[in-house]
Amino acid sequence: MSHDPRPRRRPDPGARGGAPLRPLLATLLACGAVAVLFVVGVLAQRHGGTEAAATTVTSPPARTAPAKQGSKPPPGVGDAVRDGKFEFVVSRVDCSQTSVGLEHFKRTANGKYCVVSLSVRNIADGSQFFLGAAQKAFDATGASYGNDEIAGVYANHDTETFLRKVDPGRRVDGRLVFDVPKAAKLTSLELHDSLLSGGVKVTLGS
Numbered sequence: 061m062s063h064d065p066r067p068r069r070r071p072d073p074g075a076r077g078g079a080p081l082r083p084l085l086a087t088l089l090a091c092g093a094v095a096v097l098f099v100v101g102v103l104a105q106r107h108g109g110t111e112a113a114a115t116t117v118t119s120p121p122a123r124t125a126p127a128k129q130g131s132k133p134p135p136g137v138g139d140a141v142r143d144g145k146f147e148f149v150v151s152r153v154d155c156s157q158t159s160v161g162l163e164h165f166k167r168t169a170n171g172k173y174c175v176v177s178l179s180v181r182n183i184a185d186g187s188q189f190f191l192g193a194a195q196k197a198f199d200a201t202g203a204s205y206g207n208d209e210i211a212g213v214y215a216n217h218d219t220e221t222f223l224r225k226v227d228p229g230r231r232v233d234g235r236l237v238f239d240v241p242k243a244a245k246l247t248s249l250e251l252h253d254s255l256l257s258g259g260v261k262v263t264l265g266s
Contacts, residue, residue, distance in 0.1 A: 135261075170239055172240060189225050236249075249262045
């Protein structure tokens, strides 16, 4: 058996499979790095886009409620109000009396009298009586009071307001008399052209 004196060549580790290992590994690493950067870029873009969208979307401007227009105050003393065929204007309210009428023909209140001076104008085509019994007064507690018709006769001794019909277009003046407790304070009137009408309210102030 002969011995070959020539040294044997060791196989080149990079020659496996017929392709260099180092270039292949470098290529794989480069591709992996590119893929990682791509994924990071996509995520960053999505995240950044969401934030951008969140920052650019603005809420609609808040609607400013329109300023409330001052509501018209309810009619009071001196204002013309209407119910049915009549137009009323209350000119004065006097709650300082305890009796009405003349010396020998007078009526005394159980509490005190509130005498309401007013004018009544017929705004319809036909004549009609003004009925004191249809009128009401209210105090601060909501209690209502009817017109004292007998006291009204004494208070209206110098006028024909409640004695005959009011003709169309005619205006008459008269007084309503309410017998109320001494501590009561009238706050409003409810005036009617008849016993069955809806009525109209007149405030008497504070």
